[in-house]
Structure formats: structure tokens, C-alpha cells
Amino acid sequence: MELSGAKILMETLIEQGVDVVFGYPGGQVINIFDELYQYQDKIHHVLTAHEQGASHAADGYARATGKVGVVIATSGPGATNLVTGIATAYLDSVPMVAITGNVPCSLIGRDSFQEVDITGVTMPITKHNFIVKDVTRLADTLRLAFQIAKSGRPGPVLVDIPKDVQVNRCEFTPVGVVEEEPGILAEEKDLLMAAQMIKAAKKPYIYCGGGIIMGDASKEVIALSEKMDAPMGCSMMGISAIPADHPQFLGMQGMHGHYASSVAEHESDLIIAVGARFSDRATGNKDKFAPNARIIHIDIDNAELHKNIEVALGIAGDIKDALARLVTMVEEQKLPEWQARIAELRELENAAPQSSKALTPYGIIDIISKITTPATIVATDVGQHQMWTAQRYPFKTPRTFISSGGLGTMGFGMGAAMGAQMATGERVVLITGDGSFGMNLNEVATAVSNQIPMVIVIMNNGVLGMVRQWQTLFFHKHYSNTTLDRQTDFVKLAEAFGAKGMRAATPDEFEKAFAEAFRENGPVIIDCLIDENEFVLPMLPPGGSMEDVITEVKEEA
């Protein structure tokens, strides 16, 4: 059948299993939106307040499910507003297809109204991108975009479709969902070598990255940990891969990691890193990182091996397969001495005083986790609240923690939480800060329009806490532009948007508010007043090593 480009886009999206897209209309995508109107029973388009919100929503949708998230925006400013969202997805390896309209081919290159070279702009932040100048190439290009986005190490792909290509017509023949390209498999000899290194190790540590979640390898890595009696830690992206209450699990390591997890890694004689990339936030000073450890690095992306850190053994391959095979090669063992040291570290970590009558970040998170279920999705923005959540919330199910790791995008949370909710149907909690929330709070309007059951918990300290913390520790308390001094009333703001707003200044007030909010069928904002001098601890100073770890900050009067 002969169809217009815009219709071919609809048919291809449906063919690829897409039923929800996020976006915002505009001059160069009117044809696409006209088709969305006609296809509304098959594709649900979620209209956001801003294209950035739509891009984060597509990202949250993908993170929560593993499916490809789709976002549509118009040319020029619509397209550039996607850039932060695309970069966020790129740094965290999230499968996404971004569709942008562009001016007709005849006007390209003439600085036409709302024209921007978006494939040029997004080249360094996409896995690949396309501009389609011939309608006969449209369907196959879109299919290829989906295939690239989800194959191997996933990532965002952008397809730019000039207006005339949306209008032009050609034959369309539907095909099935494109399969992922077959991934590389780990070589047997490398796995045998890994098994030997494991046998020789006395103090092994398994370092789980986001690849465990993407590669659906939680079961396999847990089996490995149990068989070799090794503790597991994770990067921030690896959170939720391992149930927080697993006896071998020590939690997040790195700059703001759990003390026991980071120290165990530092003292280990063998690190098995799986689906992680040794980011600077995870390692601190690379020259002093785990000085006695040999490292085995398993990753689906060959280019990650030896990129950030020299490793003894790099294994490129699908991690689910590699771990499953490695488990069969490893002998069952017990490491009582190492486990005794781990227990000691855990005790040191737990010794820190925690009880407080005031509303504290950990107190807030503890109350949230008492009321939520293991399936509840918890999203965050970026900053102190994010680290507190990463440290404290007991995640039990993969893909329930939605947070911007690599790019550290403030303003990510609102869109991402909505996308994750729409993808799963689960209730979501967005833990955010007054700084981050301020960046994209326009999306509360979207949450109201779509009656999204989400609780927005604002840890409101009136400051940009994470930067302020650095200023306190490393910049002589020069609080340059981190004191917000705003008069925003978040309760009234919620009401102005048509959402519910509550305020909590004590743990009791918060518990009551959250319990009520969590039952609502639409968005609720809870403004939580916390102390501006709360710190995220422990903290590994940037460029420092575990020897420099800061575990307490004494406040002089």
C-alpha cells in the first residue's frame, strides 16, 4: 500500500511494538501529529509541558521496562530541547528513539525558520543518528534505529525527518519487530582464566554496574557471589540489580558509597566488575584505587575494557551468558576470614548515630520505604537527595530505581518518573530537592493532565545542597549562589497546577502525609523541610582515595 511518510512512521512504530510516545507538536511535525490524531487508539501520545520533559519521560519509560522509549519533537528549538534528555540517555546507555521534524529538504541549509542541524548537534551524544531525505528509506531507517538503540550496549538514536519526507508517499510493507543484533559472547579461555583468578583470590569483591540490570543478569551475579562467597557492591547505576537485603550485598561503593562497600573494594585482592565502567565518581583517584586488587572486567562493550582503568583480564561479551558460564567453572568455596572482615566493616558503618527527632533525609527515606512495595518505582533528581536515596532506600526489584547517573541531570526526575509510571502502571515516588525540582516543575501540569499516581517528595533545604557541601568542605564556606532565597510555596504551587500539596516538618507529619499521598490517584507534592546542613556522607573527596574518606563533618559554631 502507498502511504505518506507520516503514516509510514505510525505504521513502523506500531510494527516495532510502540504504544506510548512522548512529545510536543510544532510546525515541522504537524503531519506526524495529524497521523497521531488518526492513530490515537493504537498509539498514546503523552503531551508534556516541554520537550525536555518528554525526552526524560521516554528515558524513564525505557529504564523501567528495557523497551525502547520514543520521543517526538519539532525542528529547531523542539529538537534542541531534547538534547539534555538524549545526552542523559546516552551516558546511562538507555535505549531511546528520538524523532524530530525538520524543514523541507529544499530549505535545509538556508537558515530557514526553526531550522537546526540536529544530527550535527546530537552526533556526540547518540549511538547513531539519521536524517532521512527520501521517503522510500524511511521505514527501514526507523527499523534500523530501533535495532541500534536496543542492540549490544543500548543507547539513544535520533531520526530527523524533513517535512516533505513526511508528506511524500511510497509503498509500505510491514515487517515484524526487528531483532537485536546477536551480541558477542565471552571467550571460553577468558572465563577459564577468570575462574582461576577467582580460585586464587582470598578477598574477592564483585562490583555490579548498570549492565547487570540492562543485561538481566541479577540471578547470575548473585549465584556467582554465593558460590564464591564474595561480597557484592554496586555503582549508582547498578542499584536495584541486587536486593538490598541480600546477605552478600554491601550497597553502593564510590564517592558517596557505603563505607563497608567502598572499603571492602579498596581492601580486596580481586575485583570482578560486571557491566560497570569505573567512572571517576566510582573510583576516585585511579592510581590509588584498590591498590592490591587484580581486576576482571566483564562488559558487553569491548571499548569499556581498559578504557578508564587498566585491568588484569578484560572479557567482552553478553554478561548474562558470561556469568552463567563462569558460575559453572567456579568451585564452591567459603572465605571465613574475609567475611569476618566484611562483618567488621558493616559494624563500623552501622555505628554512626542516626536517631533524630527532626525530619532527616534518611528518616524520610525510611518512612517512604515502610509504606511502598518492592514494585514501587522510586525516581530521583540529582544532588544530595539522590545520594541519600541511593544509599538508603532498600531497593529489591531491578528497574525500580530511576536516576540520572552519568550525566547527573538536575530536572531529570519529573519526566522520568512519569515515563516510568506510564510504562509499568506502578505507583511512583519522586524524591527530589528544591533545586532540581525547580528545573522542570512545569511537568506537574503533565502529571495532573494524565492523573499520574505519583508522590513528589521535595527534600527542601533552601539551598543547592550538593554544591554547598563542596563549598563547605573545599571552598572555605563561600556559599556562592547556592542559597536559593526563594519564596516559592510548594503547597500552593501544587494547588495552582491542580495537584495536591502537603507540607511536613516532623517525621510524624511526613508519615501521615506520605501514607495519604501514596493512596491518591493523581500527583501529590509533599514539601519536606530539612536542615540545610545535612551532608551526604561518607564522601570520598574528588580525586581522592579511600584513605581520604570523610565520614563526619564537625560543625564549629
Added chain:
Amino acid sequence: MERYVIAVLVANISGVLTRVSSMFTRRGFNIDSLTVGETESGEFSRITITLRGDEAIRHQVVKQLAKLHDIKEVEVLKPQDTVSRELLLIKITNSSATRQDILAAASVYRAKIIDYSLEALCCEITGESAKIEAFIELMKPFGILEMCRTGLVALERGCNCLKTE
């Protein structure tokens, strides 16, 4: 730091060169020279890149190149198994005092005089990069007006070819 040559076979479509050079910029790899041109097949172009760096950088460059979607084949060429050439056009001040010296040098280096006027003469020379550089050094005292180098092109010796399946 060692200098090495990477040969890359890429899909012959617009934007590929930008993708390659953008990756080098983004990852902070410095290129000495880059050439691109058609191949025996209309489907592919061939890029030859020379750069400096230690072994770790070399491995990263190859792996990051291989990740780009339009790139079909990447290979580090071993100097001992490779023939490589570069072409230089160089314009030198022509004067009766230096003319004979320039022509003598050009003859020894097997450079061709391809343009001649009363004020300037232009030489063409091909060879490995070291020879080109030596010739430029030699011409400097005579007054180089302008010059332009193609960058290195290289092929493996024998019947080894950079081809995709």
C-alpha cells in the same frame, strides 16, 4: 610517543567523516593526518589516519572507531607490512641565486617541477612521510611560499586486504 597508521573502511555515505572526526575530538585523540577517498567499491570509502599515542590509546582508538555504526573495518597497519605514501606540493621562491640548488635537490629527491614562473617554482614529491619532511627542511632556506600535504595513504603489502565479509 609512537606514531601509527590506522586504516578504516567506512560506508560511503554523507556525514561519515564528521562522525569519525567528531569521535576523535570528543575523546581527546589527536590526529596527525587524515585522508579519505573512494575505494574499488562504490559502497565504501577508505580513511587513513596517522596519530601518536601509547598502546592504551591505540587500543581505545580502534575500539571506539569500531563502535561507530557506519564503520565496517578498522585495522592498525604494521609498518613492516605496509607501503605508505604521501604527496606534497610545495611552492618555493624562484631566484637566479638559488634556482640551481633547488633543481639539484629536487632531482636527488625525485621531485617534479610542475609549475615555473619568474618568481616561484612548484614541486611535486611523493614518498613516505620522513622523506617529505626532509625535503621540506631542505627547501626552507630557499623560501617556502606555500605548501600542501595530502596526509598519508597506506596499503598492506602482499594480498592482505581490508575487506568486510
